[in-house]
Amino acid sequence: MKNLDVLIRARNLTKKYGDFLAVDNISFEVLKGECCGFLGPNGAGKTTTIKMIHCVLPPTSGELTAAGMNVLEKPREIKSMIGVAPQEDNLDPDFSVFSNLIVYSRYFDIPKAKASDRTNYLLKFFQLEEKRDVIIDQLSAGMKRRLILARALVNEPQILLLDEPTTGLDPQARHIVWDEIRALKKQGVTIILTTHYMDEAAVLCDNTLIMDNGKIIEKGAPATLVKTHIGEEVLEIDHDERIVHVLQEKFPRARFEVIGERVHVFTTEPHGVFTEFLESFPLKNATIRNANLEDVFLKLTGRRLRE
Amino acid sequence: MTLLTRIASYFKPPRLTYRLWKVWRRNFDVFMKTYKVNFFPPLLEPIFYLVALGFGLGAIVTSIEGMRYIQFIAPALVAISMMYGSFFECTYGSFVRMYYQKTFDAIIATPVSVEEVIAGEILWGATRATINSTIVLAVVAAFGLVSSPLCLMIPLVAFFAGLTFSAIAMTFTAIAPNIDFFNYPGFLFITPMFLLSGTFFPLETLPPPVQDVALVFLPLTHLVKISRALILGDVSSSLLLSVGWLAVVTIVFFVLSLNLMKKRLIK
Numbered sequence: 001m002k003n004l005d006v007l008i009r010a011r012n013l014t015k016k017y018g019d020f021l022a023v024d025n026i027s028f029e030v031l032k033g034e035c036c037g038f039l040g041p042n043g044a045g046k047t048t049t050i051k052m053i054h055c056v057l058p059p060t061s062g063e064l065t066a067a068g069m070n071v072l073e074k075p076r077e078i079k080s081m082i083g084v085a086p087q088e089d090n091l092d093p094d095f096s097v098f099s100n101l102i103v104y105s106r107y108f109d110i111p112k113a114k115a116s117d118r119t120n121y122l123l124k125f126f127q128l129e130e131k132r133d134v135i136i137d138q139l140s141a142g143m144k145r146r147l148i149l150a151r152a153l154v155n156e157p158q159i160l161l162l163d164e165p166t167t168g169l170d171p172q173a174r175h176i177v178w179d180e181i182r183a184l185k186k187q188g189v190t191i192i193l194t195t196h197y198m199d200e201a202a203v204l205c206d207n208t209l210i211m212d213n214g215k216i217i218e219k220g221a222p223a224t225l226v227k228t229h230i231g232e233e234v235l236e237i238d239h240d241e242r243i244v245h246v247l248q249e250k251f252p253r254a255r256f257e258v259i260g261e262r263v264h265v266f267t268t269e270p271h272g273v274f275t276e277f278l279e280s281f282p283l284k285n286a287t288i289r290n291a292n293l294e295d296v297f298l299k300l301t302g303r304r305l306r307e
Numbered sequence: 308m309t310l311l312t313r314i315a316s317y318f319k320p321p322r323l324t325y326r327l328w329k330v331w332r333r334n335f336d337v338f339m340k341t342y343k344v345n346f347f348p349p350l351l352e353p354i355f356y357l358v359a360l361g362f363g364l365g366a367i368v369t370s371i372e373g374m375r376y377i378q379f380i381a382p383a384l385v386a387i388s389m390m391y392g393s394f395f396e397c398t399y400g401s402f403v404r405m406y407y408q409k410t411f412d413a414i415i416a417t418p419v420s421v422e423e424v425i426a427g428e429i430l431w432g433a434t435r436a437t438i439n440s441t442i443v444l445a446v447v448a449a450f451g452l453v454s455s456p457l458c459l460m461i462p463l464v465a466f467f468a469g470l471t472f473s474a475i476a477m478t479f480t481a482i483a484p485n486i487d488f489f490n491y492p493g494f495l496f497i498t499p500m501f502l503l504s505g506t507f508f509p510l511e512t513l514p515p516p517v518q519d520v521a522l523v524f525l526p527l528t529h530l531v532k533i534s535r536a537l538i539l540g541d542v543s544s545s546l547l548l549s550v551g552w553l554a555v556v557t558i559v560f561f562v563l564s565l566n567l568m569k570k571r572l573i574k
Contacts (some may be wrong), residue, residue, distance in 0.1 A: 017574065057413055057573065076418040084416040090409035094337040106329050107417035155417075254329065 005032040007190050008053060008161060010063035015048050015214075022048045024214035025062065030207075033192040034179070035200040037222075039293075040211035041301055047087060047193040050161050050210075053192065054082050062118060066159065080108060083157030085148045087194075091136045095145060097123070098132045109153040115154065122150040126180065142173030149180060159163045160184060162193040166200060197245055198294035208293075212301045222293050230291035231268030235277075237286045238247055239263050250277060259303070266291065316531045321565045329419060330427025331434070335411075342533040349392070349439040353446045360507065361450075374539070381452035382535040383506035385443050386459060386468070390527055392439035393432040393469040394497060397476035398489045399510050405480070411572060425568045429473040429561065432494060436469025437462050447538070455540025464537065468530045471553050474560035475526070481567035504528040505535075526566075527554050 008030040015023040023045040030036045038046040050296065051057040053065055055075035056112050064071045066078045092100050098119060105115035123129045126146040131139060138148065150190045164193045165181065174258075181204055183192055195201055197270060201208050209219045218225065236244060246258065247265055251273070255266040267273060276289045338345055355554045361377030368376040411424050432506040441462050447453060479492045501511065503529035510518055523527045529549035 054416055056412075075420070079416065080418045082416075086412065086416070088409055088412075090413040092333075092410055092413065093408055094340070099336075103333055104413070104417070105418050106332065107326070109326075109418070112358055 007032045016060040034206040037208040038194040045214040046209040051288035083152035085152040126150045129191045230295045233264040235274045326419045327427040334431040349442040381447045382538040384529045386534040388440040388443040389436040393436040393472040393477045396435045397432040397473040432473030433469030437465040440465040447493045457537040471557040479565035500527040500557040
């Protein structure tokens with residue numbers, strides 16, 4: 001069972017700011033080689049958890065270890081085996097693309113020649129070779145993101161922490177970043193990411209932890225969560241009392257939710273039941289789609305705005 | 308928490324390793340990218356002062372303590388360049404790196420600690436003081452205003468005085484809510500110090516209470532004394548008091564600024 005080594009372990013982890021509990025007594029494990037996603041609305045405690053893992057925020061209580069080392073005791077050792085791509089762009093604007101990676105390598109004590117080789121490799125991997133001597137200001141948002149990912153890899157980390165890796169990117173850039181993350185996973189890097197995009201989590205993560213108000217409210221593989229909480233298919237139709245009534249009789253075990261002008265019907269019955277139904281009752285503006293992680297997320301965390 | 312333990316929490320001795328030089332090196336690399344621009348101000352500014360005050364004002368001021376006026380102000384210009392070089396580097400410069408560029412956040416995600424980042428910044432501020440004042444010294448020497456080989460100790464003095472001003476500056480940076488805040492220490496601390504530290508007229512001409520304030524609270528007063536002694540070759544044992552005063556202030560503010568920054572950046 002060598003693939004089931006636990007790399008990161010949190011036990012009753014808590015972070016308090018005054019009376020505010022940013023992270024409230026959470027426990028979780030991240031296995032070696034897996035991609036684990038932290039999902040949750042703004043202010044759920046995702047970034048705080050990430051920052052505690054890479055030893056920038058000290059936990060208030062509880063235990064947090066990475067590769068068996070406690071974050072409070074061995075911050076330097078842990079930080080040297082972790083790569084971090086933060087939410088905010090903190091590339092060094094005083095340097096070119098190439099120098100950004102070289103200067104960052106120095107902080108890890110990487111010898112000059114090795115840093116230079118590694119930088120060239122990473123610029124190639126992230127398709128940034130042409131921008132090698134360009135100053136950071138002149139990069140597009142997508143290029144900056146890729147450079148931040150490249151920078152997170154200068155120390156050949158065993159663990160990669162990605163805090164909202166694709167926020168603000170156009171679809172093309174997003175897919176490139178996804179491909180790169182998948183390639184890294186194949187190389188055996190353990191990845192922890194936070195995201196607001198459920199499709200991103202579904203595509204990339206083996207395991208997800210859904211957080212809300214500082215607590216982990218659910219965990220599991222994306223597909224399993226969808227099956228358990230939502231089911232197979234979702235029918236979306238315009239809100240109409242009579243139609244809802246018919247549907248409720250036809251699908252007594254389905255869950256109904258009114259969202260604005262639309263009604264969502266969630267069923268755990270096998271694929272095709274809605275299609276069959278629509279064949280006999282053709283409804284205007286009806287859509288059938290697969291249940292997804294976003295449905296799970298909204299069911300568990302509610303639709304209320306957080307900020 | 309009692310008051311005493313609270314105060315003690317601001318003076319915890321830092322744990323530093325060689326890694327602080329990596330932060331210094333980062334700033335040095337940036338400096339060298341634009342070194343031509345960086346060398347201009349310390350080269351030109353003393354020339355303006357020497358011409359305007361030395362020749363202009365000097366023409367109507369009779370000799371001070373047996374020397375020409377331009378000779379009297381020359382060592383002060385060297386000392387002032389140490390103060391400006393380090394103070395502005397560790398206020399505006401460090402604040403921009405910390406607050407706008409998030410450079411400190413990026414570095415503390417690596418094995419370099421917060422304390423090492425701040426210590427590296429302070430050492431860099433001291434280096435700026437050394438570079439600037441060495442250029443000013445060369446200008447002053449070119450005007451024929453250096454009369455002792457002891458002046459060769461100026462770069463060393465500049466480095467340590469640079470630590471003093473950098474540490475004080477970093478303390479302000481640690482508590483600065485925004486960049487405009489630096490107008491306060493600039494206006495209430497640096498400007499009066501520039502004028503009242505025995506720079507452009509002897510300290511003794513000030514009313515005695517002001518003299519006392521200058522001696523007790525203004526580091527530049529002590530630095531001007533030391534610079535004048537080394538450049539004019541008039542060293543006495545009373546300088547030890549100035550050296551001691553600067554050393555104590557440096558250590559206190561160095562440790563304080565590191566602790567304040569740690570509290571600011573790691574919550």
